[in-house]
Structures are given as C-alpha cells and as structure tokens.
Amino acid sequence: MASRTGPRRLHRLISAAVGALALAAGLLTATAPTASAAALTQVTGFGSNPGNLAMYAYAPTGLASGRPLVVALHGCSQSASDYHGHAGWAQYADQWGFAVVYPQTSSANNALSCFRWFNPAQSTRGNGEALSVKQMVDKALALYGSDPGRVYVTGLSAGGGMAADLLADYPDVFAGGAVDSGIPAQCATSSTAASGCQYNDQGLTPRQWGDKVRGSYPGWSGPWPRVAIWQGTADTTVKPVNGTELRDQWTDVWGIGQTASATLSLNGGTTLSEYDDAAGRPAVELYSIAGMAHGLAVDPGSGTGQCGATGTYYLDTICSTYRTGLFWGLDGSAPGGGTTGLPAPSGLGVTGATDTTASLSWSAVAGAASYAVYRGSARVGSATGTAYTDTGLAAGSAYAYTVAAVDSTGAEGARSAAVTATTTGFRPTCHTDNNYNQVAAGRAHQSGGYAYANGSNQSMGLWNLYTTHTLEETSAGYFVIADSGCPA
Structure with missing residues (x-):
C-alpha cells in the first residue's frame, strides 16, 4: 500500500445465448485445491427454484451460529466447483468463520451457462434466477444459523451482472456486494441490449443509473448495501466503462457524489478509489487494475492477503476476495473498513461459561468511553470496563461475540475479531x-x-x-x- 491522496464465439452466438456476456466463455483449464476442513456439497430442497439453478455450499467444520453468509456467482462456462476452487472464498471462510453459497446455472438455462442478468424474467425481485438465489439464502440461514444482517453477494462477469441485480432487487437481504468484471444493475432488459452494455458507454447520468436501483424495489429507502467494484483496464469483454458506470450508480444511490474521498495505490497495479458515507466509512469502492484483462483478480501464495489459484479468467494480480472481505467486515472489523474512529479492541477472549452465561474480557482501547458487546449481529450490552457477562443463554450452545469501543460522542469504532463461547450443560x-x-x-x-x-x-x-x-x-x-x- 503506497500513497493515499485526496480527493468484454461470434456475435450471433452471444445473442443466441442471451447476450451471454461472453464473459468467461471457455473451459477452465487449471485445477486448484480447496480447503480441507470441509467439503463443497450440493444442497437440495431450497424452494420452488423458478430459475432452475443448483445450490452448492461450503461451511467450515464447527461453524458457530450468528456468522456471516456469502453468495458467490460464477462466470459463463464455469461452475460452482470452479469458482470454489479458484476464487479463495473457502480460505477466508475457514479463517474468518462464515458459510459460502455457490449458485450454479447450466446450458439448459443459457447456451454458455451464463446467469441471465439481462432478462427481467430472471433478474428482478421475486422472479426467476433472482428468486432462486433468494431462496438459497433463506435455506442457508436455516442450515447454518447465519446472521441475516450480514449476508453478502459477489460474482464474476455474468455472475457479477447478476450480483449487481440482486443488490438492487434485495437491499433488504444483502448488506454488501462485489461486482467483479461485471455490469451495472438492470443495465439491459433484453438479449439484444446485453452486448451494448458490455462494450459501450450507455450515456446515462449517475441519477439515471441510481434510478435503476431504486426502481428495482420501489419504496425501499435504505439502508443500501456497500458495493465493491473490480475492473481491469485491459478488459475487452466487459469494457472498463462498466466500472465507472457501477461507481456512478451506487454512489448516487448512497447520495455521496462521484468524487473519491481517497485514493490508494495497492499491489498488482491496483488503484483503489473510496467513496465515503456520512460517517466517513467507504460505502463504495472502485478497484481499477492496470493491464488486467477479463477475469477475477487472485494472488496465489501464503502471504497475508494472498489467495486463490490462477486459471482461465482467474488472473494473478491482487487478491480481490481478501480486500472485499475486509470491506464487508468479514474479519470482524466495521463494515466499510475505513480508518476513522476507534480501533477494534484486541485480546477478546472467553473467561468463563455456565449453563446460561458467557463471560468475556478484552484489552482497553485508548479514548474509549465504553464498549459495545455483540452476540452475532445483535448488540446485547455495554460495559465501561473491559469485561462483560452475557446472560439468559441456552445450555450446551455456541455463541459468537465481538466487541467495539465507543467514544464519548457515542460513535462506535471497528469491531474486534470474533470469539466463540460455548455454554456448559446438556442441551436436549x-x-x-x-x-x-x-x-x-x-x-x-x-x-x-x-x-x-x-x-x-x-x-x-x-x-x-x-x-x-x-x-x-x-x-x-x-x-x-x-x-x-x-x-x-
């Protein structure tokens, strides 16, 4: 991290494949290992499934309830297992503690196995593939006890286009999203218009782009999901203008303007532009990767912030999964990351448990007037010191806790890394x-x-x-x- 300063087969086939975002057409050639702690499994019986999708999921062994949930959508000619094996989400699911759902489409839906982000019968609230994904979320929340307030969606290429649609369709479901080499929400409403979105500037104002989001769920006034946008400057499949249009769309939805609050130079030739909300935390992030073609940014290796495996449309530049996870707060920090406010308390640990209580302690934070204690996503109490005992719990049950420092104005800083407390006794x-x-x-x-x-x-x-x-x-x-x- 260096400086911090102020403020893309034939066209006929693409159309026949429903505009298909050539978006990753082609077979994957690389094979990558996945996390060993658990396995990618197919989940059935998740609902009426009007979009005819398959549901796959990965949950670390021993995952506690109250943890986040990530939905990850593959690109064209890919599959759930491809994405699971290359993108790096399993690595961070193990490290940070969350479940991942991988929706999968097929050639029965689209000739190139693309998610149909351009078809209103598939990409709008309560319809087709969008509703199938929502049903998968509901199933996963029940299966894993995930926190319904911390559900996120990401996708590559056509999956990125569908991720953008889902964020617009279901802002009441998704707290954040990431669009990797993808298309703005509801850009196209027909197969013939799809390639125009891929290749051309649509000439819309930020307000017009924002209206496409607001019109996807009329009456919803917020909160809006935080959105990370990833775009290569050498992408000829989804032209870089899509990154700019996505930025315009989501900053307008947030009402924060299109001038970056800050810019950062990252590894892999990446420039990050941040657009802060009223509290000074990034609500929208635009990652522009110099020289990167069409694909998902990965960075294989064992270093901090490295992840994934290279392959067709998995490009060795920077670990987008890591940066996106930090932005969403999957590591336990505050959503939006950011550098303002009090730091996250360190040293959070479980000091004791009974059948009905769990006791915690942590290290003091300079400038903290008090501390907010969270069980899952729910704030359950506060403390002026560095210890707290949560009560009224069920015997033999696991609970995830985080703590945030609070300053004298009542503003909360970043949340700590999570710990799991398990009550004693037997649970019938x-x-x-x-x-x-x-x-x-x-x-x-x-x-x-x-x-x-x-x-x-x-x-x-x-x-x-x-x-x-x-x-x-x-x-x-x-x-x-x-x-x-x-x-x-």
Missing part, C-alpha cells in the same frame, strides 16, 4: 428417523427384531425401515419417544 435435541437408522446412530438398540430407545428402554416397534419415531435426548445418552411433540 430431537431426532426423527426410521427405527433402523435410530439404532445405527446409537440412539436406540434392537433386541429380538424390535427397537428400544436407549436410556428409557421404551419400545419403538419393529426394527426396520418402515417404522419412524421422534426421539428426544433429554440427558446424555438418555432418549425418550416424543412423537406427539419434541420440546427441544
């Missing part, structure tokens, strides 16, 4: 399955062809696949039949 659980599987899972045992609940020894009927019961584990290893309703 419910398990519904057939008798055969209940025995196989160790919740019951069989004798003479009949199944019996472990602990209570209650008879469950024949030991087979056709008899189903709900068992409640009321204490460790003690199960009772709870078919009429499981209190846990």
